Every structure is written in C-alpha cells, then in structure tokens.
Amino acid sequence: xxxxxxxxxxxxxxxxxxxxxxxxxxxxxxxxxxxxxxxxxxxxxxxxxxxxxxxxxxxxxxxxxxxxxxxxxxxxxxxxxxxxxxxxxxxxxxxxxxxxxxxxxxxxxxxxxxxxxxxxxxxxxxxxxxxxxxxxxxxxxxxxxxxxxxxxxxxxxxxxxxxxxxxxxxxxxxxxxxxxxxxxxxxxxxxxxxxxxxxxxxxxxxxxxxxxxxxxxxxxxxxxxxxxxxxxxxxxxxxxxxxxxxxxxxxxxxxxxxxxxxxxxxxxxxxxxxxxxxx
Numbered sequence: 001x002x003x004x005x006x007x008x009x010x011x012x013x014x015x016x017x018x019x020x021x022x023x024x025x026x027x028x029x030x031x032x033x034x035x036x037x038x039x040x041x042x043x044x045x046x047x048x049x050x051x052x053x054x055x056x057x058x059x060x061x062x063x064x065x066x067x068x069x070x071x072x073x074x075x076x077x078x079x080x081x082x083x084x085x086x087x088x089x090x091x092x093x094x095x096x097x098x099x100x101x102x103x104x105x106x107x108x109x110x111x112x113x114x115x116x117x118x119x120x121x122x123x124x125x126x127x128x129x130x131x132x133x134x135x136x137x138x139x140x141x142x143x144x145x146x147x148x149x150x151x152x153x154x155x156x157x158x159x160x161x162x163x164x165x166x167x168x169x170x171x172x173x174x175x176x177x178x179x180x181x182x183x184x185x186x187x188x189x190x191x192x193x194x195x196x197x198x199x200x201x202x203x204x205x206x207x208x209x210x211x212x213x214x215x216x217x218x219x220x221x222x223x224x225x226x227x228x229x230x231x232x233x234x235x236x237x238x239x240x241x242x243x244x245x246x247x248x249x250x251x252x253x254x255x256x257x258x259x260x261x262x263x264x265x266x267x268x269x270x271x272x273x274x275x276x277x278x279x
Contacts (some may be wrong), residue, residue: 001024001074001076001077001137002074002077002131003072003077003078003079003080003129003130003134003135003136003226003251004022004024004071004073004074004077004078004079004080004130004132004271004278005022005023005079005080005081005082005123005126005130005139005143006023006024006025006026006066006067006070006079006080006081006082006089007023007024007026007081007082007083007118007119007120007123007169008025008026008027008028008058008083008084008119009025009026009027009028009038009039009040009045009257009259010028010039010084010091010116010118010119010257010259011025011082011084011112011116011120011123012076012115012116012117012119012120012226012254012255012256012257012260013019013117013124014252014254017083017124019067019074019145021064021099021124021127021128021130021131022096022127022128022131023071023123024066025040026058026062026063026091027039027040027041027055027058027062028055028056028057028067028089028091028259029055029057029058029059029211029259030044030046030053030055030247030258030259030262031053031054031055031056032044032045032046032053032055032133033052033053034145036056037068039257039258040138040257043108044258046258046261046262046264047051047248048228048262048265049094049208049265049266051259053110053262054191055092055258055262055263056240057089057091057093057094058091058094058095059094059208059262060094060095060097060098060101061098062090063081063094063095063096063098064098064101065099065101066103067079067081067099067102067107067254068102068231071072071102071104071106071107072275075105076106077105077106077135077136078107078108078136078137078139078170079106079107079108080108080110080121080126080130080140080143081099081107081108081109081110082110082112082123082143082147083109083110083112083119083265084112084115084117084119085111085112085113085114085115085119085187086111086190087134087189087190087191088115088190088191088192089115089150091215092109093127094179094218096109096129096160098120098213100181104235105204106136108136108140109118109146110122110126110140110143110147111147112143112147112150113147113150113187113189113220114147114152114190114272115152115192116148116152116226116256116270116272117186117224117226117252117254117270117272118147118150118152118187118272119176120220120272121146121150121224121225121272121274121276121278122142122143122146122147122150122274123142123143124146124278125142125143125145125146125278125279126139126140126142126143126146127273128142128206128278128279129142130205130245134221135147137201144186146222146278149274149275149276150272150273150274151211151212151215151272151273151274151275152186152266152270152271152272152273153184153185153186153195153208153211153215153270153271154184154185154186154187154192154263154268154269154270154271155182155183155184155185155204155205155208155268155269155270156183156264156267156268157182157265157267157268158183158184158261158265159209159265163260166171181203182198182200182203182204183197183198184196184198184204184212185186185199191204195211205217205233205236205237205269206214208269209237209241211271212241212271213241213244213245214231214243214272215219215275216241216245216248216273216275217245217247218244218245218247218249218259219247219275219277220248220249220276220277221245221247221248221249221250221271221273221274221275221276221277222248222249222250222251222273222274222277222278223241223245223248223250223251223252223271223273223274224252224253224254224255225238225241225251225252225253225268225269225270226253226254226270226271226272227255227268227269227270228256228260228261228265228266228267229266229267230267231233232267233269234253234269235253235269236267237269238251238253241271245250249277250277250278256268256270
C-alpha cells in the first residue's frame with residue numbers, strides 16, 4: 001500500500017488534485033446564524049459582510065474518523081495529516097488529540113504554518129512523495145520542508161473581519177483598517193501580520209506581485225494565487241507572475257473557500273510561494 005495524506009478543507013485544493021493524489025479532506029465548519037454547515041460537503045450561501053457568520057474547527061471525533069479510514073486504506077503504512085496553522089485555527093490541536101486517542105505511531109501531524117493554499121501546497125508535496133512510494137518519515141519531511149519554505153502574502157479590503165475573528169492583532173488591525181486604504185498582510189511563523197501600508201489598490205497589487213516574485217527566485221517555485229470574488233484580479237496577477245518569474249514550475253489559481261472567505265472578505269487576493277517547488 002502507500003502512505004495516505006490528509007488535509008482540511010481550508011487548504012482550498014482543487015478537487016482534481018485531491019482526486020488525482022488520493023488526498024483525504026476533512027471539512028471545517030461555517031456557522032451561519034444558528035446553522036452549522038460543513039465546507040465542501042453541505043450547500044452554503046454566505047453573506048460575507050454579516051457579523052453572524054463565523055467558522056469553527058473540525059472536532060477530534062471527526063478528525064479521528066478520517067484518520068482511521070486513511071490508516072486502514074494505507075494498509076498500515078501510515079497517515080500524514082497537514083493542517084492549517086495552529087495559530088489560526090483549533091484544527092491542528094483537535095487533530096493531535098485525535099491521533100493521541102488512536103495511540104498509533106503511524107499517524108503524524110504537520111502544522112503547515114499557513115492557511116489556504118499555504119496549507120494546500122505542503123499537502124501536495126507530501127502526497128506526491130506518498131504516491132511515489134516514499135516511507136512515512138519521508139512524506140512527513142516533504143510536508144515540513146515545503147511548509148517551512150512557503151511565503152504567503154494577502155491583500156484585503158479591510159482587516160475588521162480578521163480582527164473580529166481574532167486572526168490579526170488589535171494593533172495591526174487598527175493600522176490596517178482605518179489608516180490604510182489597502183493593507184498587505186503576510187504570514188510569519190503561522191501568524192498573520194501586517195506587512196505594509198499601501199494607499200491604492202493598483203499599488204497594492206504591484207507590491208503583492210513584487211513580493212511574490214522576490215520570494216519565488218529562479219529555482220522552480222510552486223505558486224498559488226487565491227481570491228474571493230476577484231477572478232479577474234487573480235488571473236491578472238497570475239499572468240504577471242508568469243512574465244516576471246519565468247522559473248515558476250507550477251502555478252495554481254483558485255478561489256478561497258468559505259472558511260477562509262469569512263475572515264478575509266470579498267475582494268481578497270493572496271499569493272503563496274514555495275521556492276524550489278512541491279515535486
């Protein structure tokens with residue numbers, strides 16, 4: 001058999017990739033008023049501006065169920081679960097509890113130190129090693145290495161939703177939401193921080209692209225562009241990255257899912273760069 005890789009729905013991986021690489025995806029939850037819906041499973045209609053919409057992690061029981069099925073499917077070779085940063089969600093901690101309850105040395109957790117496709121790209125790195133028949137430790141190392149190299153940059157219209165959800169510090173939110181037209185954020189060691197203050201959207205896009213090009217270098221980077229309700233901007237940024245960083249080996253363009261969108265808001269655009277790629 002082979003090691004099976006698990007991630008959570010916040011990773012935002014396109015279905016064709018999860019199907020191709022046999023990646024198991026645990027749905028996170030979106031709370032809409034008094035309803036709880038599972039991302040990627042239940043139909044969801046969301047007003048992203050509503051104060052009554054929020055998110056929650058998968059429970060230890062939900063994660064254990066997926067881990068157990070994955071371990072059985074691996075024939076005992078093992079499971080590598082790559083999850084959203086523990087600084088941004090309770091999912092990793094719930095996963096650790098689930099793995100502890102299973103009492104199996106063959107279920108390993110990796111903190112992606114990121115969110116969205118900053119979780120998805122390390123998941124791809126692990127899944128590709130698993131598909132090639134790599135042993136459990138090698139698959140874990142592939143995910144950890146990709147996560148440690150990843151750089152994430154996010155442009156949002158306002159930081160109020162992030163502050164309200166506790167994903168951004170109060171100080172950063174203040175400077176980002178009221179004094180700056182377009183805050184450019186980054187993820188550092190799993191935490192979302194204000195990178196710089198940009199006055200106009202056109203300049204913000206330019207700074208986003210410049211940061212991604214610098215991070216990509218010329219060593220065959222894997223790059224992902226994500227957006228919420230901004231497909232034209234995402235495609236424009238992807239085209240600029242292709243032109244300005246011709247060494248990019250892999251480029252994914254996708255929309256943020258609901259669990260990310262609730263916190264980032266409509267119009268958000270992000271770029272994830274993994275120098276050296278996720279092969």
